[in-house]
Amino acid sequence: MRTQRKKGLVGCVVSLILLAVVVRQWTPGVSNVGDSEKSIESVKEKLRQSSLQYLNSYDSIPYHIKRSVTGSLPKNGCACEGDAGQLKVPFGDLLFPRVAAQELGSAAGDPHLEDLKKRRRQAYNSFRRRSQSAADILVVAEANSPLQYPTQGVEVRPKKSTLIPGLGLKHRSRRLYSVNLTASMGTFNVAAQVEGVVVRGEGTMHMNVSSSLLSALNWQLQFITYTNDIFHPNTADMIQFGTDGFQATFTIKIRHNVTPKLYDPGPRGEYNISALVTIATKTFLRYDKLQDLISSIRQFYPTVTIVIADDSEHPKPVTGPYIEHYIMPFGKGWFAGRNLAVSQVATKYVLWVDDDFIFTSNTRLEKMVDVLERTTLDLVGGAVREVTGYTATYRHTISSEEGGEEGNCLHMRRGFHHVIEGFPNCVVSDAVINFFMARTDKVRQVGFDPRLARVAHLEFFVDGLGTLHVGSCDDVIVNHASKIKGMLPWGQSDTDKAYSNFRYPEKSNIQNTLYYFKNHFKCITSN
Template sequence: MRGVNKKTVAVLLVVLPLVAVLIHHWNSYTVTTIDVLQGPDHLKVLLEERTQNMGHKNDHIPYHIKDSMSKSLANNGCVCEGDKPGINVPFVQLLFPQVSATQLHASFQDSDLQKAKEYRNKEYLSFRKRTYTAADSLILAEANSPLQYPTQGVEVDLTATMGTFNTAALVDGVQVKGEGEMHISFTSTSLASLNRQLEFVTYTNTRFHPNTADVVQFKAGIFQASFTIKIRHPPMPKFYNPGPKNEYNISTLVTIATKTFLRYDKLQDLINSIRQFYPTITIVIADDTEEPKPVTGPYIEHFIMPFGKGWFAGRNLAISQVATKYVLWVDDDFIFTSSTKLEKMVDILERTTLDLVGGAVREVTGYTATYRHIVSTDAGDEEGDCLHIRTGFHHVIEGFPNCVVADAVINFFMARSEKIRQVGFDPRLARVGHLAFFIDGLSSLHVGSCDDIIISHASKIKAMLPWGQSETDKTYSKFRYDASQGTLNEYDLYYFKNHFKCVTSD
């Protein structure tokens, strides 16, 4: 007994310090919380308030709106106007082309129009909150009055290379030269009048090149400055029809997508589990089995692909057929449970600026994984850049204590359909691939992860045993893991596609 006690004491002397170190480490690790709710961008609000305050300093200086601009300035919004109908003769449109105008709301019944407007306004407001930030705000530099300046007049020049300048109004006492040209100049004896005139300068792009910028040179005496004008079409909002009854439920908001190959038994288990909790949700299946079997049932769309086309190609096909606002991606060997609450995923996507939110996958052993990662890059040299992949997350999401912001999550996630199609899945990853999608979306996807939304994984234990594998399991393993297939893996893709020369990961 005495020997046993000595062993117990020795074990405690070793274990207790280790526990104390772990507790200290956990307590010293600070987790920050971030607000990603779809509220106002505070920096954007501050910039707009500053611009408004600056904009009233010269209100006392009179101006005259030009006749050519009065009509557009008087309207509080755009108007679609067509040409007046002419003589109705054969081939008149070919001989004398006319502009037609269509009022889109005219196709709605009066009883449905108000609901349609309410739905569209709600979606548009959400879109604006997600996509417009302080980077889109106008920033004005305060006018700096020099201590001394020419008493015979002050001249301001603006020069562009991809567009022309004009004025919407003219201020008394200011001379303007170069309207409609790439170089415009203003001369006046009053700095205040000049600043007032500059408020009415317009720029029109004449050499269109999308996603670029014109650099405008601003010159006043010895003072010179430059600023950029973005040249692009504005981002197009894309909304989804909530259905004939304007219902806002899971079945009208979410489509479940998956890719299958050979494993029809596991696929059927997935479908059965989905139907237990979501009987009317649409399931889209991409299938590249050599001899496909029919997968039928209500709200099931089964798409057959060329044999062995691959994992990411199947993802692209499945995602391309989604007609709802959100898509839930699941593997074909997952199982829905009472913890697989899609409503929670929809709630966080509806209320935050996140584009994608992942859940957790529970193995039969009880181990649950979220596969949260932080991904970053370092600029390199001609040999390439550096890619860094670390387990972890950035911040906890305010209002959702079980959810965090990350860069990559597990293979169970819900996303905005348009955003996931925008990134896409590289079809060169035919057998194995995951992080490549999140790396492709690193600059455009806002990713979250919630560990209280859980889906189960079908047991792998039997298939891991040589005598427990079915012929289907053996064939599936051969196609997925056989290196002789000659397909690219993620690391090959990083080098050839992304200009990376090295990767670090934990």
């Protein structure tokens, strides 16, 4: 009897689980009619902002929304929604894995939350100013050919869908109006079916839309959708759009949103350099000069973190508050040390200095931060003053000229492009001296080629051409420790001699080799 009861109980449990599975599979998905309408209205509003006022004349033409298509279109705003509660059955979490949702930045009762949100909003707006350009704005070419289509500004996320705004036909009177669309990395569909229009090829890479009424055809074109089918995180699909005797091509960008990397500077007031800036340097053997650098920094910035990369053969301890000392393999090199030091920076900005620099009252990091905060620059250099009194900024302009299959031409010239508005002592250039402050994430994005072990500098800016927006200010000055004693044979210590042997090796052709192969240059011109 007990055995039969156990079997019956097990049977009931299994039946409940199977019933739950059936209910879950048969429960129809919720179709949010409001979201579907909002997706279409959002695109229509963008088109109206692009001066395409003719859309208002189509509103009287009947159409029927296809919710199976509009459900995949991007909404005006994402919602933080997880799965609803589920049946409490054994192994429920395994059989029916749920999507969890967690709201961020909604800590109730946090007295500092509003201030945090304000700082976050300001940081994000600054990020958008730096990362977006006029090339991202939707522009529609009015029908002069007689095809009308978007020339730029149409984007879709990988494996997602979007409406194609701005399609139109302005043809003279004829019996039948017809257009064709062809893609190579995605498929077309319609978010709504307009009465009096025939659509062929839905869900394929080739679509034909035709109607005896031009107004109905143009209204139908406002509901054309594109779905990316071939995954690539950053590319574009070339869309062929044509009618009898006319052909046009436009692109749909396929890419993820750029994920911001924002840094919280803390409550506003004067710039908190310790929270915003980390000082990074690379040292090799010269611990006396390194200690002089640290002492001079502490005189003006006692709590700024200093990150030191050290590839000495017998490293000595470098200790003290706010100092991070990282040991590298012996003789690993100049650019490898830069990579290591920058990789450990946790602040918004990194200040690069040589280990034989000396801070003075003219080394005003606040000025560099102010320039970076108030402009779209990624990097700003200062000036280095030698013991002779000469001050150098080492400003260069860099350009690359197409050169065919044999490679391009690299042109480097002393000088700059223009003065920065609001900062009369600062200019825009493409390369600066070896004393600069930069956005940490941008320096990491370019990186330092570790093959350049002994002598290198401009190579970093060549690699960053097109990525880094560079400036230079001649009123932020760091002193250069005297080299005269170390260069005189009778004044050199054993450390000076060992350093010179590594710092000034026999002439190497590694720079030219990298320029030729890695950067695909065939020649360099400079002055």
